[in-house]
Amino acid sequence: MTLSPIRRKAIDGLEAGDIFVLERTFTAGDVAAFETISRDRNPVHSSPAFAAAKGFDRPICHGLLVASLLTEIGGQLGWLAAGMDLKFRRPVYPGEAISCRWEITSIAPDRRASAAVLFRNARGEVVLEATITGRIPVRGELELEVRDD
Numbered sequence: 001m002t003l004s005p006i007r008r009k010a011i012d013g014l015e016a017g018d019i020f021v022l023e024r025t026f027t028a029g030d031v032a033a034f035e036t037i038s039r040d041r042n043p044v045h046s047s048p049a050f051a052a053a054k055g056f057d058r059p060i061c062h063g064l065l066v067a068s069l070l071t072e073i074g075g076q077l078g079w080l081a082a083g084m085d086l087k088f089r090r091p092v093y094p095g096e097a098i099s100c101r102w103e104i105t106s107i108a109p110d111r112r113a114s115a116a117v118l119f120r121n122a123r124g125e126v127v128l129e130a131t132i133t134g135r136i137p138v139r140g141e142l143e144l145e146v147r148d149d
Contacts, residue, residue: 116131
């Protein structure tokens with residue numbers, strides 16, 4: 001199994017100040033699939049007329065779909081989430097490239113940690129900001145994964 005650079009860093013050891021960045025462009029298909037899975041059928045995500053009535057240029061991505069970028073990073077880190085404080089700042093439209101920057105802000109001796117996460121569109125505008133708390137993996141967990149290669 002080939003490990004991602006994010007997972008490799010988790011195995012090598014995480015520290016406060018570590019930064020991880022991913023970029024993704026969500027498609028109309030992603031929005032439709034998320035609608036099916038989440039059962040969030042708010043027409044702002046599918047109806048151009050409804051989106052326009054809400055003040056948007058066209059249908060927008062689900063906020064939690066966009067936020068899933070932080071779970072992609074967290075999953076690769078082996079981060080066990082305890083809390084997420086999300087602040088949605090701007091709409092994200094299907095076809096927009098979104099960059100997610102996760103910075104570990106603290107790690108306590110008991111492995112409890114916090115992170116600040118910023119999501120930006122291609123224009124550099126913050127579309128979502130989050131504060132995340134949780135636990136990072138202990139050495140034994142990481143060694144199990146390395147032995148499974």
